[in-house]
Amino acid sequence: MRVKICGITNNEDAQAAVEYGADALGFVFAKSPRQITKEQARDIIKNLPPFVSPVGVFVDEKADMIKEICDFGGIHTVQLHGNEQPSYLKELEGYTLIKAFRVKEEDDLKPLANYRPHAFLLDSYVKGSPGGTGVPFKWEIARQAHKYGAIILSGGLTPENVREAIRVVKPYAVDVSSGVESSPGKKDTLLVKRFIANAKG
Template sequence: MVKVKICGITNLEDALLACDLGADAIGFIFHEKTPRHIRPSEAQLIARSLPPFVTKVGVFVNMPIQELGKICETVPLDLVQLHGDEPTEYCRQVDRPWLKVFRVSDEFDVSQLAPYKAIGFLLDTFNQERYGGTGQTFNWKIAKEAKRFGQIILSGGLNPQNVSEAMNFVKPYAVDVCSGVEAVPGKKDPEKMRRFFGEISCTAKSR
């Protein structure tokens, strides 16, 4: 069954509901230029309250490697998500398992994934103004093509209305949702989350 990551968690209530509904991973965003930003001290408290087999993911955007390391010392992260323009030299210095994010436009060349020795690749929608949280999808044919380079985590504009179609078309290793299950930026909508997981469950059973 496809794995599910709920990203942009800022409070314990949302985190625990996501886990109760079946989330495999919870994402904490440490990039300050987003309303979904969370302080390391807050993320630490939430992370310590999660069930033992839920993966705790830290999302970073072009952060100096020393700062990233300090956050990893504070928050019990299992996985680092590099969501910026980090070169391979930077990635090799990360002392946790890591995902590399690529922001996909119609002209995206999937061969860009090749030099990165990541445990997986998260594909998000390209936006000139921001890193993630756009609420917009991209051409999923590109995600299908990218699967030859490794495990693909599909992101970008997923919501209860389109996640089933995305799963059937791309057949990704995992799906990642943030704004698609929010009430407002930084606060999840419980009903949207339930519908999102319900669609995933129904789609998995129909295969």
Template sequence: MLVKICGITTPEIAEAAVHAGADFLGFVFAKSKREISTEQARKIIAPLPEHVKSVGVFVNKDTKEIEHIVQETGIDFVQLHGEETAEAVKNFSVPVIKSLPGTTDGLHIAAQYDAASYLLMDSPPLPHAHGGNGIAFNWSILKGNHFTDRLMLAGGLTAENVAEAIREAGPIGVDVSSGVETDGEKDPDKIKAFIHAAKQQ
């Protein structure tokens, strides 16, 4: 089971996630309390071991601007959380993770994004947030979908419910941010517990 810890903002938390067994670390380049600068991200990404992949998270940002950040930071994947078209996904120099709402409509739309390396089914967006809102959805609607080999799951996951979510949805990976935080800050113990619970499946 692949595990992505998203919203990394410090070298210390990145190191804790790596030691706990994370496969992906997410860096948010969008308006968020977890937003990070290009320079900060570059410093955290540079010493990462090769097997841990860095992911830049973007919301409706211009392709050229994203590509500039890719080159400046060395991120391995681009994660798109906005209204990017299936055609736009083909225009990047690194693999793409496309986030879609965990709804029946989201499942239908997913079929269009054949160029995405992973499809991240997340909580349906709130008026002020494109995913990343820490709310779970009905995981069972994802069961038996035709893109299981590239399905990642996000939205309200914690160490306590991730095993159930994996059984219900059958993803190849899971993505967490607020579910491994205490008082709005990443918690190394929660990161460790989450990764352990996910990789037991």
């Protein structure tokens, strides 16, 4: 099972996640308690070993700004976590694209049919919050999304529930942020270790 640790804000957390087996690290450039500058991200990314993918997380950002930030930091995977339209994805051709959708009920999956990213990330719907909510949604709904493409499961995952979530959904990957934090933007290395071990175990 592939694991992405999202909301990385410092080198210590990044290196701990890598040591425990993370496959990808998420850097949030949108307004958030976990927001990071392109300079901070680049300083962390340059210390990452091969086969660990940095992912830039954006919410309704202009394509030119995304390209500037990603090219500056050496980021090749872009996660779009806002209300970006299908046509917008064409402006980011050349990047590996993840399109996030916030899910509350099965009807929330219908728009996925209009998109062609490399993977879909399914997150919990919480009014006014684009992500990092710590609230799970009904995993049975996520199972219905496989017909649209590769699924990255997110939303309220913790070391305690990730194994069951994987059993139910059988996703391509799992993504966690607040579920392994001691405070917003600061990871608890023990929780990171347990989460990755349980996801891959």
